[in-house]
Structures are given as structure tokens and as C-alpha cells.
Amino acid sequence: xxxxxDVVDLCARLIRFDTTNRGNGDSEGEREAAEFVAGVLEGAxxxxxxxxxxxxxxxxxxxxxxxxxxxxALLVQGHLDVVPADASDWTVDPFSAxxxxxxxxxxxxxDMKDFCAMVLSVVSDLAATGRRPRRDLVLAFVADxxxxxxxxxxxxxxxxxxxFEGCTAAISESGGYTYHVRAADGRPVRLYPxxxxxxxxxxxxxxxxxxxxxxSRRNDENAVVRLxxxxxxxxxxxxxxxxxxxxRAFLQRTGEELGVEVDLDDVDGTLARLGAAAPLAxxxxxxxxxxxxxxxxxxxxxxxxxxxxxxxxxxxxxxEQALLEQVDALLGPGVERExxxxxxxxxxxxxxxxxxxxxxxxxxxxxxxxxxPYCMGGGTDAKAFAPLGIDCxxxxxxxxxxxxxxxxxxxxxxxxxxxxxxxxxARVLDRLLVSS
Numbered sequence: 053x054x055x056x057x058d059v060v061d062l063c064a065r066l067i068r069f070d071t072t073n074r075g076n077g078d079s080e081g082e083r084e085a086a087e088f089v090a091g092v093l094e095g096a097x098x099x100x101x102x103x104x105x106x107x108x109x110x111x112x113x114x115x116x117x118x119x120x121x122x123x124x125a126l127l128v129q130g131h132l133d134v135v136p137a138d139a140s141d142w143t144v145d146p147f148s149a150x151x152x153x154x155x156x157x158x159x160x161x162x163d164m165k166d167f168c169a170m171v172l173s174v175v176s177d178l179a180a181t182g183r184r185p186r187r188d189l190v191l192a193f194v195a196d197x198x199x200x201x202x203x204x205x206x207x208x209x210x211x212x213x214x215x216f217e218g219c220t221a222a223i224s225e226s227g228g229y230t231y232h233v234r235a236a237d238g239r240p241v242r243l244y245p246x247x248x249x250x251x252x253x254x255x256x257x258x259x260x261x262x263x264x265x266x267x268s269r270r271n272d273e274n275a276v277v278r279l280x281x282x283x284x285x286x287x288x289x290x291x292x293x294x295x296x297x298x299x300r301a302f303l304q305r306t307g308e309e310l311g312v313e314v315d316l317d318d319v320d321g322t323l324a325r326l327g328a329a330a331p332l333a334x335x336x337x338x339x340x341x342x343x344x345x346x347x348x349x350x351x352x353x354x355x356x357x358x359x360x361x362x363x364x365x366x367x368x369x370x371x372e373q374a375l376l377e378q379v380d381a382l383l384g385p386g387v388e389r390e391x392x393x394x395x396x397x398x399x400x401x402x403x404x405x406x407x408x409x410x411x412x413x414x415x416x417x418x419x420x421x422x423x424x425p426y427c428m429g430g431g432t433d434a435k436a437f438a439p440l441g442i443d444c445x446x447x448x449x450x451x452x453x454x455x456x457x458x459x460x461x462x463x464x465x466x467x468x469x470x471x472x473x474x475x476x477x478a479r480v481l482d483r484l485l486v487s488s
Contacts (some may be wrong), residue, residue: 058176060156063169064149065401066132067158072171072457073133073198078174081108082195083131089193090114092172096179098191102214107438109195109203113215116175116189123187127303127442128169128435128487131204134160139464155468163462164225166469167448168193170437170478174485187485190219193217197433200393205436219442221406225432226462228480229445230473232408232454233328236311240454243306245332246407247446249298251339252367252397253435256379257360258282260387264357271355273386276348279359282384283343286363291338291375291380293319294368300429302333303403305424311487331459335429339375341364366429369397395435404486410447413483417458417476418451442450447484451476 069085083104089112090100100114110132115125137146137159142394144150146159155161178184192215194206208215227247233242260282262275283354295303295316303322307314312325319337323330341363348359383389401407402425411423434444450460451473461467 054371059169059173059474062172063161063166063469063474064151064158066165066169067156067160068133068147070147072136073196074136075199077203078107079196081110083108083110084390085132086110086193089168089172093175093191095248096176098175098179099274103208104193104204104265105207106371111204112191112193113208113212114191116185116191117180117430118185118187118189120186121188123222125188126485127190127192127216127219127437128171128225128485129192129194129205129222129437130164130171130448131194131433132165132168133195133198133204134163134165135198135463137467143466145434151471154472155470156474157202157466157468161461161469162458164448166450166474166477170448170474170481170485173478174482177482177485183486185297186488188218188271190216194433198441201433201436201483205433207435209440212429213440214439216440216442218442221400221432222437222442222444223276223447223484224415224434224444225446225448226428227426228410228449229458229476230418230450230452231329231332232452233310236308240433242418242420242423243309243329243332244418244423244449245302245426246410246423248407248425249296249369249399250397250431250446250460251336252369252372252374253393253395253431254365254391255368255393256363256365256389257392258363258383258387258389260384261357262355262386264355265355266391266411267353267355274355275357275359275386276355278360278386279346279348282382282387283361283363285382285384286341286344288340289378291339291340291420294339295319295337296369296399296427297402298399298425299333299336302424302426303424306332307465309422309424332426334366334444336427339368339371340364341379345448346406367397368427369399372396389441395431398434398438398444400445404443406445409484410445413480414449416483417480449477449480450474
């Protein structure tokens with residue numbers, strides 16, 4: 053690219069917009085950030101539309117024409133909102149975008165204003181150099197990913213699906229970043245995991261009902277006890293191993309590269325042998341049911357008639373029915389369940405021309421890159437776009453130095469991104485978007 057410094061400035065300017073999303077509709081809003089994005093695109097000769105799903109909840113959608121309109125379009129999507137940041141916990145002001153120690157600091161630096169800046173940088177460079185991508189690019193900078201997407205990606209796909217017509221593949225968070233590990237012989241290996249799947253989200257509300265009464269008296273129908281017993285059963289349940297194509301391929305290819313034995317009949321043993329690479333897969337070999345919130349009672353000497361709890365449930369592709377049947381079997385007497393959120397799992401082909409193109413773009417900038425597919429344990433806006441028939445990949449390329457706590461910084465304190473990592477990511481993205 054002609055001037056990779058632009059990506060650092062663009063990322064800093066995006067970070068300085070406070071787009072905090074506290075959830076449940078409580079948000080600072082994305083409007084100013086969206087106007088900035090639209091302005092950069094318009095400056096590059098790309099017509100951009102700002103669509104508000106509610107006051108200040110702004111989304112930006114644009115289409116960059118490619119050289120061959122007969123080719124399917126690629127969707128490039130990222131979110132403009134960020135999770136809250138308590139400034140008293142941070143070394144710097146979370147929205148200052150301060151440059152320090154070779155990094156750009158601020159909320160959203162790795163989740164995911166860095167990727168949004170890379171996209172803007174590439175599009176600006178295309179205009180400056182008179183280049184065009186091989187195929188149409190549909191760009192979406194959306195609101196509300198850090199909650200449920202009701203004001204962002206899900207709203208767009210429900211209300212304006214025509215904006216994504218012709219898109220057959222998409223890239224967004226979270227993949228394509230450097231993950232340093234060691235082979236069995238001690239050799240350093242740079243993995244670059246590319247997301248080809250993600251677990252589904254099935255957040256549950258459990259309601260236990262019982263008999264209200266005085267706290268000093270025996271009560272065999274205590275709603276609090278019923279709820280706690282059920283939550284303990286869910287938390288303690290050992291879910292069976294289910295190897296999806298993405299996880300199977302990750303284990304096999306990573307194990308081969310690291311020179312360790314891979315036994316798919318003993319996945320836990322295989323994970324142990326993978327060492328530092330194991331965290332990329334250990335949360336996605338099983339479903340999970342994790343209690344996270346409790347609410348019951350109003351006075352210490354009163355047994356309430358009901359109690360509620362929320363359970364963060366994550367579901368591997370193809371296992372939804374079996375998981376819910378097992379959950380129902382673990383519910384205690386007087387306990388009912390209902391969905392708070394249900395978004396199915398997402399899967400894209402592990403072996404595809406798109407995966408090969410992403411691997412090639414990474415290896416062009418890092419010849420020793422080992423690119424492997426993996427399944428994301430959490431969820432992204434891919435859940436909104438996949439039902440449109442779009443294969444969604446986690447690919448937001450970023451170079452990271454060894455020891456950099458990347459996975460801990462998303463939503464964490466002192467979030468920051470290496471400046472050289474941004475420049476690397478912009479170069480990789482340029483290769484993918486122009487040539488693929």
C-alpha cells in the first residue's frame with residue numbers, strides 16, 4: 053500500500069468516538085463514528101448509506117464495484133460499538149487513542165475498530181492508486197454487535213437484505229492474527245487461526261417456583277434451593293465431545309505442524325499435548341452451560357415463591373436438539389426454562405477457495421505463517437449474515453509479537469493494538485480484497 057500510516061490515524065480517530073454499548077438499548081450510539089466512516093468512503097469515491105435503526109444507532113453500508121461484476125460479491129463487515137470501559141482502571145483514557153510503547157491504546161483497539169480502520173485504509177488506497185478489486189465488495193460498519201445486534205446486523209438483514217444481494221462470502225472478526233506456540237522440538241511456530249465456524253448462542257432463563265414462607269421454617273419447596281440445585285447440575289454436567297469439521301481440522305493440522313500425536317478418540321489428551329495451542333480449541337470441543345446471573349428474594353427471613361437464573365449456553369453445530377433434551381433432563385422439580393437469546397451456530401467450508409485465498413494473503417506477508425481453521429467459542433454478527441446464504445469467516449488479520457496478551461485485551465483493561473500489527477493487517481487485507 054502507498055501509505056500504511058493512514059491505518060494508524062484512522063484507527064485512532066475511530067477510537068476517539070465514544071460508542072459505548074451497555075446493552076439492553078443503553079448506548080452512546082454510533083452516529084458520529086458512522087458519519088466519519090461514511091465521510092472517508094465518500095472521500096474515496098464510494099457512495100455510502102447511513103441507516104439508523106433507532107435514534108443515533110447508525111449503520112453504514114457501501115458497495116465498491118469490482119472489475120468483474122459476474123463474480124459473487126464479498127461482504128466485509130465490522131462493528132462500530134464497543135463495550136464499556138472504566139477509566140479509573142486504565143493506564144490511559146480509554147478514548148484517548150494514545151500512542152505508547154509501539155501500541156495504539158483505547159477501547160475498541162482490538163475489538164474491532166482496528167479492522168474497521170484497515171478496511172477504510174485499503175479502500176482509500178484503492179482510490180489513491182486507481183486500483184479496483186477483482187469483485188464487488190459490500191462494506192458494512194454496523195451498530196450493536198456488543199449486545200444482540202437488534203439495532204445493527206440483525207436489523208439490516210431483516211429490513212434491508214437487498215443490500216447484501218450477490219454476497220456469497222464474508223469476513224469479519226475474529227481470526228487471522230498471530231498466535232505464537234512451540235513445536236514438540238522447541239521450534240517456534242506462528243499459527244494464524246481463521247474462523248470457519250462459531251458456536252450457537254442459546255441464552256436461557258431458568259425460573260424456579262416453590263412455596264413462599266418464613267425463613268425459619270422447614271420448606272421442601274424452596275424456590276432458591278430448586279434453582280441452585282439445577283444450576284449446579286448444569287454447571288457440573290460433562291458434555292460429550294463433538295468434533296465439528298473446523299475443530300477436527302484444527303486438531304489435525306495443528307498437531308501435524310507441532311509434531312504431536314493427535315488421537316481423535318482422546319481429544320482431552322490431544323489438547324494437553326498441544327500445549328499453548330489448546331486454548332484455541334478447548335472451548336469448542338463441547339457444548340457449555342455456564343450459570344452467570346441469579347435473582348431471588350427481597351428479605352433475608354422470607355423464602356421467596358420464585359427465583360430466576362440466567363445460563364450462558366453455547367451450542368456446537370448440529371447439536372442443538374440433543375443439548376436441549378439434556379438440559380430438560382437436568383431441570384429439577386418446579387424449574388422451567390425459556391430462551392432469552394437463540395442464534396444458531398455458523399459453519400463455513402473448511403476447505404474452500406476463500407480459505408486458500410486468506411492463507412495465501414497471510415503467507416505473502418509472513419512466509420512462515422501456519423494458517424489453520426478453527427471454531428470460535430463465542431458469537432459474532434456472522435449469525436445475522438449466515439441465514440442469507442453467506443459463508444462467514446473470521447478473518448481480521450493482525451500481526452502480534454510473542455507474549456502480547458491479545459485474547460485477554462478484547463473487553464479487558466488497557467486494550468491496545470501494536471502499530472506494526474495494524475500495518476501488517478492492512479497489507480494482508482489489501483492483498484485479499486484486491487486479488488481474490
